[in-house]
Amino acid sequence: MKPLALVAFALFVAALQSALLRWIGGGAYPLALVGACVVYVGLHGGNVEGSISAAGIGYVMDLMAGTPKGLMTFLAVLLFLLVRAVSAAVDVRSRSAFALLSGMGALFLSVGATILLRSVAAPETAPGAVLVPRMLLEALLTAALAPAALVGLRRVDALFHREEPGLLR
Numbered sequence: 001m002k003p004l005a006l007v008a009f010a011l012f013v014a015a016l017q018s019a020l021l022r023w024i025g026g027g028a029y030p031l032a033l034v035g036a037c038v039v040y041v042g043l044h045g046g047n048v049e050g051s052i053s054a055a056g057i058g059y060v061m062d063l064m065a066g067t068p069k070g071l072m073t074f075l076a077v078l079l080f081l082l083v084r085a086v087s088a089a090v091d092v093r094s095r096s097a098f099a100l101l102s103g104m105g106a107l108f109l110s111v112g113a114t115i116l117l118r119s120v121a122a123p124e125t126a127p128g129a130v131l132v133p134r135m136l137l138e139a140l141l142t143a144a145l146a147p148a149a150l151v152g153l154r155r156v157d158a159l160f161h162r163e164e165p166g167l168l169r
Helices: 002-023 033-044 047-065 071-089 095-120 129-158
Strands: none
Touching: 002 033, 002 047, 002 129, 033 047, 033 071, 033 095, 033 129, 047 071, 071 095, 095 129
């Protein structure tokens, strides 16, 4: 049930993000707060539940971005695995560390999608290096707003962590 709630929250974040970005700047500013949801799952989810959540959130990214089906799902699961590896090596508890990791995750998703699309698309339609400044801006804006998404993700996570009465600590 928790993976479904996290995917629903990611869908809510994606809808809110697209509506706000449409009215603030007309789409000129990129943002990847749904990628921050994958980073959160990588930090706080279990192996099975986290990978299912990451795949579901990646599917939401596929639907919202209009990419070929499976591209963002693949990248989201890969990001989940990378975050799991980073969290095993480095302690990520603070909001600033989560923001930094979310910004790096947004950059990973953008660069990964560009590389994969460039390798399969026709040369005249393939994305190019002209998108690099936009990718960096997306990473910075995502890192700046990731702590706000963290608050919502913690609330969703708290819905599923209830202590049973009578258990000793």
